[in-house]
Amino acid sequence: MKELISILDGNTFLVSDRHGDIEPSMDFPTGLFTFDTRFLSTWLLLLDGERLHALSLDDSESYRTRYFLVPGEPTHFLDTKVSVIRSRGIGGGFDEELTVLNHSGQELSCTVRIEMAADFADLFEIKDVQRKQGQHTAKVEENTLRMTYRRQAFHRETVVRSSAAATVDKRGMTFQIEVSPHGEWTTRLSISTVIYGARGEDARAQLPLTGTRTMAAIEAEHAEFVAKAPKLGCDCQPLAGAYRRSLDDLAALRYESISLGVRLLAAGLPWFMTLFGRDSIITSLQVLPFLPELIPPTLTVLAGLQGVRLDDFRDEEPGKILHELRYGEAAGFEEQPHSPYYGSADSTALFVVLLDEYERWTGDVALVKQLEFAARSALTWIDTYGDLLGTGYVWYQTRNPRNGLENQCWKDSWDAISYSDGRLPTFPRATCELQGYAYDAKLRGARLARLYWNDPAYADRLEREAAELKERFNRDFWLPDKEYYALALDADGTPVDALSSNLGHLLWSGIVDESRARRVAEHLLGPRLYSGWGVRTLADDQGRYNPIGYHVGTVWPFDNSIIAWGLWKYGFRQEAGQICESMLAASRYFEGRLPEAFAGYERELTEYPVQYPTACSPQAWSAGTPLLLLRVLLGLEPQGEHLIIDPYVPSGMGRVELLDIPGRWGRVDALGRSRTPADEVEPR
Numbered sequence: 001m002k003e004l005i006s007i008l009d010g011n012t013f014l015v016s017d018r019h020g021d022i023e024p025s026m027d028f029p030t031g032l033f034t035f036d037t038r039f040l041s042t043w044l045l046l047l048d049g050e051r052l053h054a055l056s057l058d059d060s061e062s063y064r065t066r067y068f069l070v071p072g073e074p075t076h077f078l079d080t081k082v083s084v085i086r087s088r089g090i091g092g093g094f095d096e097e098l099t100v101l102n103h104s105g106q107e108l109s110c111t112v113r114i115e116m117a118a119d120f121a122d123l124f125e126i127k128d129v130q131r132k133q134g135q136h137t138a139k140v141e142e143n144t145l146r147m148t149y150r151r152q153a154f155h156r157e158t159v160v161r162s163s164a165a166a167t168v169d170k171r172g173m174t175f176q177i178e179v180s181p182h183g184e185w186t187t188r189l190s191i192s193t194v195i196y197g198a199r200g201e202d203a204r205a206q207l208p209l210t211g212t213r214t215m216a217a218i219e220a221e222h223a224e225f226v227a228k229a230p231k232l233g234c235d236c237q238p239l240a241g242a243y244r245r246s247l248d249d250l251a252a253l254r255y256e257s258i259s260l261g262v263r264l265l266a267a268g269l270p271w272f273m274t275l276f277g278r279d280s281i282i283t284s285l286q287v288l289p290f291l292p293e294l295i296p297p298t299l300t301v302l303a304g305l306q307g308v309r310l311d312d313f314r315d316e317e318p319g320k321i322l323h324e325l326r327y328g329e330a331a332g333f334e335e336q337p338h339s340p341y342y343g344s345a346d347s348t349a350l351f352v353v354l355l356d357e358y359e360r361w362t363g364d365v366a367l368v369k370q371l372e373f374a375a376r377s378a379l380t381w382i383d384t385y386g387d388l389l390g391t392g393y394v395w396y397q398t399r400n401p402r403n404g405l406e407n408q409c410w411k412d413s414w415d416a417i418s419y420s421d422g423r424l425p426t427f428p429r430a431t432c433e434l435q436g437y438a439y440d441a442k443l444r445g446a447r448l449a450r451l452y453w454n455d456p457a458y459a460d461r462l463e464r465e466a467a468e469l470k471e472r473f474n475r476d477f478w479l480p481d482k483e484y485y486a487l488a489l490d491a492d493g494t495p496v497d498a499l500s501s502n503l504g505h506l507l508w509s510g511i512v513d514e515s516r517a518r519r520v521a522e523h524l525l526g527p528r529l530y531s532g533w534g535v536r537t538l539a540d541d542q543g544r545y546n547p548i549g550y551h552v553g554t555v556w557p558f559d560n561s562i563i564a565w566g567l568w569k570y571g572f573r574q575e576a577g578q579i580c581e582s583m584l585a586a587s588r589y590f591e592g593r594l595p596e597a598f599a600g601y602e603r604e605l606t607e608y609p610v611q612y613p614t615a616c617s618p619q620a621w622s623a624g625t626p627l628l629l630l631r632v633l634l635g636l637e638p639q640g641e642h643l644i645i646d647p648y649v650p651s652g653m654g655r656v657e658l659l660d661i662p663g664r665w666g667r668v669d670a671l672g673r674s675r676t677p678a679d680e681v682e683p684r
Contacts, residue, residue, distance in 0.1 A: 004030065006269055006617075007090045009063045009218055011035055011255035012193070013269050014094055019054050020067040020086045021045060024119065029126045029270050032094060032158075032191065036274065036328030038126065039158045039193040042117035045086070045098070047071050048110050052084055062252035062618070063218050064089035082108060082179075089215045093192040100186075102179040112175040114189070118158040120149035122328040123271065124336050134329075138170035145173065154329050155196035163188040204256075225251040229290045230661050232630070235654025238584040238592075242626040245592035249618035250287065250294075257325075262297040268596060268619030275325045275340075277302060277347030278410055279621055281354045282558060286624030288361055289631050292662055295358045296367055302351055303374035305340055307381075312399035313337050315408075319381030321347040323405070336403055343405040345386065345396035348378045349437035356444035359452075360638045363664030368452045379445045379462065382438050388428045392472055393489065394438050397428035409434060410559075411502075411537065415544055416551035417488055420497045422543025425490035432485050433502045435473045436509030442466035443510070474513045483519045485512075499528060499539035501556075504563025507570050517570045524563060525575050532603025533586045534560045534579065540600070547600035547610075554612055557583055557594040558621035561628040568632045568648075577650040577675075580629040587626070594622045634658060634670045641665055647672025 006015045012034040016022050022030045022043035032040035045052060052069035059065045067086040081104040088096040102108040120132070134151025143166050147158045164187035166173040177185045197203035226247045234240050253266045257275065266272065267279035280302070284295045307320035314337040315323075323344035330336040337343075352375050359368045368375075388395040398404030407416050409431045417431060418424055442462045450459035477485045479497055486495035487502055503520050506512050512520055523529060528539035534555040538545050544552045560579050567576035586609040587594050595617040599610035616622075633656055635646030643665050649656050649672040660667040 005057065005059055005065060007059070007063055007065050007088065007094075008252050008269055008273075008618075009091045010252075011266060011273055012090055012093070013273060014040075014088075014090055015270055016043070018057060018067075019045075019052055019069060020057075020065070020088070020096075021051070029123070031121075032193070033123070033270065033273065034193050035195060036123045036326050036331070037156055037195075038121045038123070039093075039118055039156065040116070040191065041119040041121065042115050044115040045069075045084070046111075046113040046115070047082070047084065047100075049113070055083070061219075062248055063091065063222070064215060082110070089218075091215070091218050093190070095191070096189045098187050098189060099184055100177060100179055101184045102182060105181045107181060108177075108179040110177060110179075112177055114172050116145060116147075116160060116172040118147040118149070120156050120158075120329075122330045123326075124328065124330040132329075140168045140170060143168065143173075145170070151329065151333075154332055157194040157196070159192045159194070161190045161192075163190075222248065222251045225254075225291075228293070231659040233655070233657040233659070236584065236656065238588045239626065239630070239653070239656065241592035242584060242587040242594065243630065245587075246623045246626045249593060249623040250291070250620070253618060253620050253623065257301070262301060264297055264301060265294065265620050268616035268622070271616060272619070274327070275301065275322075277322045277324070278344050278350065281321075281347060281350040282562070283620040283624045284354050285357060286558075286561060286621065286628040288357060289636055289661060289663070290627050292358070292362050295354070295362075296364070299351070299355055299358065299367065299371060302347075303371050306374050306377060307342050311342075313403070314339070314341050315343040315399050315404050317342065317381060317385040319348065319377035319379075320344075320385065321351045321378060323347060323408070337400060341404075343398060343400075343408050345394055345408040345431075346410060346434055346437055348381050348386065349394070349434070349441035351375070351378050352441040352445050352448075353437065356448055359448070361663045363641075365452055368448055372448075372453050375445060375448065379441060382441065383465075386438070389491075391430075391493070392469060393430040394434040395428040395430045396434075411500075411551035413550045413552075415549075416537075417496060418498050418542070418544045418552075420499065420542050425488060425494075425496045426492070428491055429488050429496070431488040431502065432473075432477050433505035433509070435469065435477070436506045436511040439466050439469050439473070439511040440509040442469070470511050470513075473511055474516070478516065483516075484523050485520070498542050498544075499523065500542075501529060501535045501537050501559050501563060504535065504559070504566045507566025508562050509566075510569065512570070514570075517572075521567055521570070521572045521575050524567070525578060531555055531600050532582065533598070533609045534582050535563050536600040545600075548612060550597070550612075553600040554597040555586075555600050555609070556597045556622075557586075557625040558619075561621075561625040561632075564629060564632045568635070573635075573648040574650075576632050577648055580633055581650045581653070583625060583629060590617075593618055594625050595619065596622055630656070630658065634672050636661065636670060638663060643668050643670075645670045649674045651675050 014032045015030045024041050031038040050071050055068045057067045069084040070080045083101050085099045137148045139146040143162045145160045149156045179185045195203045232243045254263050255266050264275050267276040280298050284298050305322050307316040320342045322340040322342050324338050325340040326338035331339040386394040396408035443466045446459040446462035449455045487498045487500045488496040529535050538552045546553045564576045564579040589608045596615040596619040597612040637644045651674050653674050656672045658670045
C-alpha cells in the first residue's frame with residue numbers, strides 16, 4: 001500500500017500520497033473531505049507533463065505539510081535544475097502555495113499543470129461504490145474553477161482560486177511560467193468548500209471554528225488546547241512523546257457539528273470523522289483526568305439524540321444511545337441509516353458510566369441533574385429493549401438486515417464473534433463485556449440516584465439488580481474446563497467459547513468474581529493472548545485467529561488501555577504496568593501516534609509492531625490511550641473531594657511527574673518512580 005499523508009482540522013481533512021497528489025482510490029480514500037463528502041477527488045501536479053518525485057516532506061504538524069519535489073526519476077535527482085515546494089495548510093478548505101525554483105543560470109520556461117476534479121462522493125460510496133444520482137457541473141471563471149454537485153436539496157460546491165494568472169478549463173489549471181536564473185515563481189491556490197443549506201448559504205456560516213481560518217489562528221488554538229492539559233515531566237521518552245502527540249491529535253480531531261453547534265471529538269481519520277457513541281464515550285473516559293471540559297458537550301449531545309421511538313431502519317429504540325451520526329448524501333436520502341444510526345449495544349450503558357465518572361472527577365452536580373432523565377432512560381433500556389430474550393442479559397440483533405450492523409459490540413466486524421473452532425454463533429448474541437458494562441452502569445446509576453436524584457428506593461433496586469447480574473453472569477459465562485469467561489452466549493444460551501481480549505473489559509467493569517480474577521489476568525498476559533506488544537483481540541490458537549484480521553488477532557491500543565485499567569482495579573499492578581510498558585514501546589515505532597490497530601505478531605518474530613494496512617490514524621481512542629495508561633501508572637482515582645495517588649511505575653521507566661491535574665479538588669500534582677525488586681508486592 002502506498003504511503004499516505006494526511007492533514008486535518010476539525011471535520012475537514014485531506015489525504016494525499018507522499019508527493020501531495022490526490023487520485024481516486026478504491027483501497028483507501030484520498031481527497032479533500034468535510035462532513036462525509038469528498039470535495040476534491042483529483043489534485044495532480046505536473047511539470048511539463050511529468051509527475052514529480054518527493055525528496056522530503058515535513059508533516060510534523062497535523063494541520064499543515066510541506067513537500068519538496070523534483071522532476072525525473074530518483075537516479076536523476078543530482079542533475080535536476082528545478083525543484084518544487086508545495087506548502088499546504090487546512091482549515092475549513094485548504095490553501096496550497098506552489099513554488100517553482102530555478103537552480104540554473106539560465107532562464108527557465110515551463111508548463112505547470114494541476115489536474116482537478118471533485119466527485120462529491122459520500123464516504124460510504126468510497127467504501128461501497130454507488131452510482132451518483134445528482135448532477136455535476138464545472139464552471140470556468142477568471143483564475144477560478146467552480147465545481148458543483150446538486151441532488152434535489154443536497155447541494156455541494158468546491159471553488160478553486162489561483163493568485164497567479166492561469167488558463168482554466170473544466171479539468172484544471174495551466175500556468176505557462178518563466179523563471180529568471182536562480183529565481184522562483186509562486187502561486188497561492190485557495191480551495192473552499194460550500195455546504196449549501198435550505199436558505200442558499202453555507203450551512204456552516206454560524207460555526208466560527210469550522211470556516212476557513214489562518215494557520216496562525218489554528219496554531220494558537222492548538223497551543224491553547226495543549227496548555228490546558230496537565231504538564232508531564234518524565235524520564236521515559238516514549239511516554240513523553242506519546243503524551244504530546246496525543247494532545248496534538250485530540251486537538252485536531254475536534255469538530256463542530258452543523259446541526260448541533262457544539263465542539264465534539266471525531267472518532268478517527270479517514271473513515272470516522274464524526275460522532276460515534278461508543279468511541280466518544282471511551283475517549284472521554286480516557287481523557288477525563290486531563291481535559292474534563294471535553295466531556296459535557298459529548299454527554300449533552302448524546303443525551304439530546306437519545307432514541308425515543310422504535311425505528312427498524314435506524315435500529316433506534318427508546319433510551320438507546322446512538323452509534324454513529326453522518327451528514328453525507330447517503331444518510332440524507334436514507335440510503336444508509338446513519339442520521340443517526342443506533343446499532344450499538346454498549347453505548348447506552350457506557351453513557352451512564354461516563355456520567356458518573358465525570359461527576360466523581362469534577363463534582364459537576366448540575367450536569368448530573370440535567371441529564372437525570374437521559375440516564376434513567378438508558379438504564380431502563382438495559383432491562384427492556386436491551387434484554388431481547390428476557391434472560392437478564394443485554395443482547396443484540398439488528399432490526400435492519402439490509403443496512404444494519406450484524407455485531408453491535410465494539411468488535412463489530414462480521415466475523416469478530418466466534419466459537420473457539422471458528423464457527424459463528426446465531427443471533428441474537430450477548431457478548432460478555434456488554435454484561436460487565438450493564439453491571440457497572442447499574443452500580444453507578446445507583447450512586448447518582450442516592451446522592452443527587454433523591455431516589456434511594458431506585459438506588460436500592462439498581463444495586464440489587466447489579467448483584468443478581470453479577471451472580472448470574474459468573475454462573476452462565478464461566479467455562480470451568482477452560483478457566484475463563486465465554487466471549488458471548490448464542491441465541492440458545494450456549495457459551496461462545498473463544499478466548500479473547502474482552503476479559504480485560506470484564507475486569508474494568510468489576511463483574512469478575514475475586515476468586516477468578518487472577519486466572520483472568522494470567523490469560524490476558526499469557527502467550528496465547530499477549531504478543532509482547534500488547535493483548536491481541538483473539539488468542540492465537542483460536543479458529544479464526546489472524547494476526548492482521550481486524551478484530552480477530554490484531555492488537556488495539558484502546559483495548560489495551562481498558563485492559564490495563566481493569567488489571568489495576570483488581571490489584572494486578574505489575575501486570576497493568578506490563579501492558580503500559582508494551583504499548584509505550586510500540587508507540588516509538590509510530591512516531592508517538594498509536595494507530596487504531598496493529599498486527600498481532602509475536603514481538604520476537606518481527607522485532608517491531610507491524611502496521612495494520614487500513615488502520616485509522618489519528619484515531620480518538622488511540623490518541624486517548626497514553627493518557628489512560630498514565631492514569632494507571634500513577635494510580636489516579638477520585639475519592640470524595642480528594643484525588644488518591646498510588647503510583648506503580650515499571651522498572652526502567654524512571655520518574656513520572658504530572659502537574660496540575662484538574663478536578664473537584666482544584667489542581668494537584670502526582671509523582672511516581674520506577675519500581676525496584678524490593679518494592680514488588682504480590683497482587684491479590
